[in-house]
Amino acid sequence: MDVLRIEGGRSLVGELEVPGSKNASLAILSAVLLGKGTTVLHNVPRVSDTLIKARLLTHFGAGVQWREASLIVDSTDIHPGQADEETVRSIRTSFYLLGPLLARNGQAELPAPGGCRIGARPVDFHLKGLALLGAEIVLEGGVYRARTRGLRGAEIYLDFPSAGATQHLMATATLADGVTIIQNAAVEPEVTALAAFLNRMGARIEGAGTSTITITGASSLSGCEFRVPSDRLQAGTYLAAAAITRGDVTVRGILPDNQTALVNKLREAGARIEEGPDWVRVSCDRRLKGIRVKTMPYPGFPTDMQQIMAAVLSLAEGTSIVEETIYESRIGHVAELNRMGARMRVEGRTTVIEGVPSLKGAAVEASDLRAGAALVLAGLAAEGATFVRNVRYIDRGYENFEQTLTALGASIERLDSQDLEEARQTLE
Numbered sequence: 001m002d003v004l005r006i007e008g009g010r011s012l013v014g015e016l017e018v019p020g021s022k023n024a025s026l027a028i029l030s031a032v033l034l035g036k037g038t039t040v041l042h043n044v045p046r047v048s049d050t051l052i053k054a055r056l057l058t059h060f061g062a063g064v065q066w067r068e069a070s071l072i073v074d075s076t077d078i079h080p081g082q083a084d085e086e087t088v089r090s091i092r093t094s095f096y097l098l099g100p101l102l103a104r105n106g107q108a109e110l111p112a113p114g115g116c117r118i119g120a121r122p123v124d125f126h127l128k129g130l131a132l133l134g135a136e137i138v139l140e141g142g143v144y145r146a147r148t149r150g151l152r153g154a155e156i157y158l159d160f161p162s163a164g165a166t167q168h169l170m171a172t173a174t175l176a177d178g179v180t181i182i183q184n185a186a187v188e189p190e191v192t193a194l195a196a197f198l199n200r201m202g203a204r205i206e207g208a209g210t211s212t213i214t215i216t217g218a219s220s221l222s223g224c225e226f227r228v229p230s231d232r233l234q235a236g237t238y239l240a241a242a243a244i245t246r247g248d249v250t251v252r253g254i255l256p257d258n259q260t261a262l263v264n265k266l267r268e269a270g271a272r273i274e275e276g277p278d279w280v281r282v283s284c285d286r287r288l289k290g291i292r293v294k295t296m297p298y299p300g301f302p303t304d305m306q307q308i309m310a311a312v313l314s315l316a317e318g319t320s321i322v323e324e325t326i327y328e329s330r331i332g333h334v335a336e337l338n339r340m341g342a343r344m345r346v347e348g349r350t351t352v353i354e355g356v357p358s359l360k361g362a363a364v365e366a367s368d369l370r371a372g373a374a375l376v377l378a379g380l381a382a383e384g385a386t387f388v389r390n391v392r393y394i395d396r397g398y399e400n401f402e403q404t405l406t407a408l409g410a411s412i413e414r415l416d417s418q419d420l421e422e423a424r425q426t427l428e
């Protein structure tokens with residue numbers, strides 16, 4: 001069912017571990033096609049994006065099998081294949097298959113990608129980089145058709161440190177002839193995770209996690225075993241949930257360094273932060289105060305936490321300014337939070353938030369993954385019942401979301417059709 005019902009007003013308290021990173025898994029699930037043989041991936045989150053991506057691999061000849069949180073991919077025989085447009089459009093990272101398919105087969109075809117609607121999300125850096133690596137790509141009828149007479153190393157400068165372009169080009173270059181240098185590369189932890197995975201497959205990548213990555217091409221890669229690191233964005237969401245509900249939540253099994261921007265901003269707003277070698281605790285027993293937040297590429301404040309932070313700040317005392325510099329329209333949460341009594345307005349790429357003392361439950365709609373998470377957090381803190389529709393967006397990136405929140409003391413449930421009918425009548 002596609003609706004969550006939340007009874008707000010309970011502080012979240014407790015400890016949890018988060019599953020593996022969705023975004024690292026999605027990048028790895030493209031790169032996996034580069035290696036001949038069987039790869040065993042542990043700690044892959046079972047969210048709808050990874051389920052779809054894993055199924056997509058079978059269109060190109062890969063064998064795919066889930067064993068609990070492990071995914072076994074046999075990419076011995078990979079063919080150019082043909083993926084249906086609907087599946088490809090449903091996730092952005094389907095496009096990152098183009099380079100690996102090209103590297104394995106010398107040709108590839110993929111419909112143009114989709115993903116959450118948070119901005120134009122062009123793929124020009126990917127296309128320019130692939131061309132420098134020796135690909136000839138044309139777009140015909142909404143389908144990218146690529147071929148190569150042999151990939152070769154190149155020097156690639158990215159106009160912006162795009163996580164996706166860095167991952168796609170770094171992976172493709174592992175099978176190019178010679179050395180590739182990517183300048184102004186993204187330094188996101190998901191890039192570092194992908195490089196570690198590729199090196200495990202036999203690639204030679206140096207500098208991942210810095211803005212210059214050097215890849216020395218290999219003639220072939222082979223299957224490997226790899227554990228996906230935990231999801232910093234799911235972790236951040238639960239830490240933010242502690243702040244908005246004036247609770248006390250510890251997330252274990254994570255790298256505190258990956259949470260630096262978020263925890264510093266929560267601390268500035270008045271939350272209490274404690275950290276250990278592999279855990280972060282956020283607690284809060286008072287009303288937060290308004291702050292300024294500006295999204296930046298890692299290690300700056302993550303765009304993926306922007307909408308969630310805006311929900312937290314909607315209840316802070318005073319004015320907050322939240323500036324989004326990565327995407328032009330990641331604002332689907334604003335009108336919905338205002339339905340709950342928030343006072344937010346969008347000015348260009350900035351959201352101005354006049355903090356209110358309380359939010360009131362309402363029927364709201366998720367427009368994308370993180371907007372959906374922001375609405376759930378607002379619902380947890382609001383007075384009364386909140387109904388969040390379009391939960392399918394939340395299912396793209398949060399595993400066992402309501403179960404995890406329930407274990408922390410939330411009152412949240414997914415409505416079945418009968419409940420939904422009753423809820424509709426209550427709301428009418």
Ligand code: EPU
Nearest residue numbers: 023026121122123124125126162163164165304326327369
């Ligand atoms: N960009 C271009 N041209 C390109 C590629 C990117 O102009 O060819 C622009 C984008 O439009 C955007 C900026 O560069 O303005 C950054 O985009 P980036 O390529 O870094 O984003 P992405 O790789 O498409 C990943 C995550 C997003 C996350 C961003 C930023 C995955 C599957 N997605 O997207 O995650 O917001 O990096 O960190 O890894 C999410 O999880 O909710 C999500 C949207």
